[in-house]
Amino acid sequence: MAARQQLTPVLRRLRLLKISPHTARHTGLQRTLTPPAARYLSSTVPRHFQPTGPAPAAAQSKLTSETYPDIKRDPRFAQLTEAHVAHFQQLLGTYSAVLDGVTRSDTADDIEPFNTDWMRKYRGQCRLVLRPRTTEEVSRILKYCNDNMLAVVPQGGNTGLVGGSVPVFDEIVINMARMDNIIEFDEVSGTLVAEAGCILEVVDQFLATAGYIFPLDLGAKGSCHIGGNVSTNAGGLRLLRYGSLHGTVLGIEAVLADGTVVDDLCKLRKNNTGYDLKQLFIGAEGTIGIITKVSIQCPQRSPAQNVALFGLSSFEQAQQAFREAKGQLSEILSAFELMDDGSQALVRQVTGNKRPLEDTYPFYCLIETSGSNADHDSEKLQAFLEDVMEKGIVADGTLAQDETQIKSLWAWREGITEALSHLGGTYKYDVSIPLKELYQLVEDTRARVDEAGLLGDEDEFPVRAVVGYGHMGDANLHLNVSTRRFDERVEKVLEPFVYEWIAKRQGSISAEHGLGVMKKKYIGYSRNPTMVGLMKNIKTTFDPNGILNPYKYL
Ligand SMILES: O=C(O)CC[C@@H](O)C(=O)O
Numbered sequence: 001m002a003a004r005q006q007l008t009p010v011l012r013r014l015r016l017l018k019i020s021p022h023t024a025r026h027t028g029l030q031r032t033l034t035p036p037a038a039r040y041l042s043s044t045v046p047r048h049f050q051p052t053g054p055a056p057a058a059a060q061s062k063l064t065s066e067t068y069p070d071i072k073r074d075p076r077f078a079q080l081t082e083a084h085v086a087h088f089q090q091l092l093g094t095y096s097a098v099l100d101g102v103t104r105s106d107t108a109d110d111i112e113p114f115n116t117d118w119m120r121k122y123r124g125q126c127r128l129v130l131r132p133r134t135t136e137e138v139s140r141i142l143k144y145c146n147d148n149m150l151a152v153v154p155q156g157g158n159t160g161l162v163g164g165s166v167p168v169f170d171e172i173v174i175n176m177a178r179m180d181n182i183i184e185f186d187e188v189s190g191t192l193v194a195e196a197g198c199i200l201e202v203v204d205q206f207l208a209t210a211g212y213i214f215p216l217d218l219g220a221k222g223s224c225h226i227g228g229n230v231s232t233n234a235g236g237l238r239l240l241r242y243g244s245l246h247g248t249v250l251g252i253e254a255v256l257a258d259g260t261v262v263d264d265l266c267k268l269r270k271n272n273t274g275y276d277l278k279q280l281f282i283g284a285e286g287t288i289g290i291i292t293k294v295s296i297q298c299p300q301r302s303p304a305q306n307v308a309l310f311g312l313s314s315f316e317q318a319q320q321a322f323r324e325a326k327g328q329l330s331e332i333l334s335a336f337e338l339m340d341d342g343s344q345a346l347v348r349q350v351t352g353n354k355r356p357l358e359d360t361y362p363f364y365c366l367i368e369t370s371g372s373n374a375d376h377d378s379e380k381l382q383a384f385l386e387d388v389m390e391k392g393i394v395a396d397g398t399l400a401q402d403e404t405q406i407k408s409l410w411a412w413r414e415g416i417t418e419a420l421s422h423l424g425g426t427y428k429y430d431v432s433i434p435l436k437e438l439y440q441l442v443e444d445t446r447a448r449v450d451e452a453g454l455l456g457d458e459d460e461f462p463v464r465a466v467v468g469y470g471h472m473g474d475a476n477l478h479l480n481v482s483t484r485r486f487d488e489r490v491e492k493v494l495e496p497f498v499y500e501w502i503a504k505r506q507g508s509i510s511a512e513h514g515l516g517v518m519k520k521k522y523i524g525y526s527r528n529p530t531m532v533g534l535m536k537n538i539k540t541t542f543d544p545n546g547i548l549n550p551y552k553y554l
Pocket residue numbers: 161219236413414416417428429430470471478479480
């Protein structure tokens with residue numbers, strides 16, 4: 001206690017000193033999602049982005065097949081015919097298809113959003129979108145496609161960042177949005193069973209009404225589907241606390257290429273009976289089957305939550321702060337995120353929002369705690385803050401006092417992706433590196449782009465900034481190269497340089513966003529030939545004709 005009193009002057013440096021514990025953020029089931037334009041208009045920034053928002057300033061108009069001329073359409077696949085369309089129309093009833101140029105649609109939807117990814121970096125040429133409502137319909141669609149050699153792309157909320165959920169050529173899109181039922185929830189065990197097309201935020205808000213939380217949270221939660229999350233093995237903001245989907249997913253139902261339904265919708269935490277086949281579908285990006293249902297273990301929602309944002313003078317200090325946070329906050333630490341100043345300057349530029357700290361620092365960390373005892377948590381956090389400030393690890397900081405402040409602090413981290421998208425094209429590298437060297441990649445990349453004469457403030461330079469941020473608690477960095485326009489010269493300077501850099505340090509070239517089209521040819525930088533060979537065997541076993549999400553992943 002004496003020590004704490006002595007430290008009071010240090011604590012005064014925190015602008016929002018008083019920690020007010022508060023209840024969980026989401027209450028009630030709400031299906032209305034906020035339009036993207038409104039996202040930056042208030043201090044209570046909604047925590048998601050939409051894939052169908054306004055096109056980024058320098059949207060890619062090129063087709064993926066033009067950007068990647070070495071990818072050729074597989075001649076084994078059939079061309080779509082009138083007979084195929086008629087078949088699907090009959091199969092799916094009135095809610096059937098959107099066919100480009102031909103009026104066979106149950107909606108007025110344009111086909112283009114299904115062909116284009118959220119970043120407008122990848123553009124396919126699909127002419128048919130199917131939107132099944134049941135597993136049975138998915139099964140029939142796939143059986144027919146397999147028998148007729150029609151390639152398909154499973155599509156969730158289309159919020160992916162590696163071009164995995166849009167076609168490359170004329171693959172048929174199987175969009176899962178209509179399979180959006182929450183099937184059952186056990187309030188005692190916390191086991192949820194839901195269809196793949198459920199929107200993550202909707203499920204999370206449903207769980208909030210029962211005092212639970214979905215064990216995954218990410219910026220795209222307002223648009224992404226839980227089936228897509230599982231298919232890409234999304235990591236998100238609280239992996240540090242709740243672990244990977246490989247641990248929380250208890251079971252899945254999936255449909256194989258030939259229409260076979262794999263019913264492994266297990267609800268048990270323990271089940272060592274034979275190979276754990278569901279694990280193969282988690283992170284397979286729809287290449288071995290389409291996930292139709294998911295059973296998942298949901299943790300209890302923490303009644304007390306606190307968020308703090310700190311400024312730090314070096315990456316070395318960010319590491320020290322992380323170490324202290326783990327030691328001192330232990331079981332209540334639920335997120336530890338890193339942002340460099342460049343990323344924060346871009347968010348500020350796009351949103352116009354006032355920065356949370358008065359001065360700028362080279363690095364910022366966002367810490368979240370979630371616990372069950374508000375007094376206990378506040379005490380721990382206070383003590384942690386006193387300690388890291390006294391030790392000179394943290395230069396300045398701010399603590400959210402209420403729900404609104406929590407959201408606006410989180411927006412400085414979660415809003416980076418969207419902010420960058422408004423500035424032009426972004427080359428994104430989602431990587432895992434041993435923590436010590438995490439930020440070195442950003443510095444080395446910046447130096448390389450600069451040396452190539454591509455980085456500058458004036459419009460003639462394609463690259464505006466090279467920034468880094470990410471899930472420091474998971475040693476997962478998001479290296480983002482923000483450009484005024486996508487430019488082949490930039491891509492050539494970045495690739496394979498970034499992948500080689502990572503391979504030298506035994507890192508992963510794909511930490512949480514998947515491989516998609518973007519990293520297909522680079523898999524060898526993170527997986528050895530024996531493993532890639534085994535993966536190819538698995539792919540052939542599950543999908544002998546290769547109709548599921550071709551041209552990607554392997
Ligand atoms: O846009 C990115 O590079 C990262 C997106 C997402 O994984 C995040 O952590 O914000």
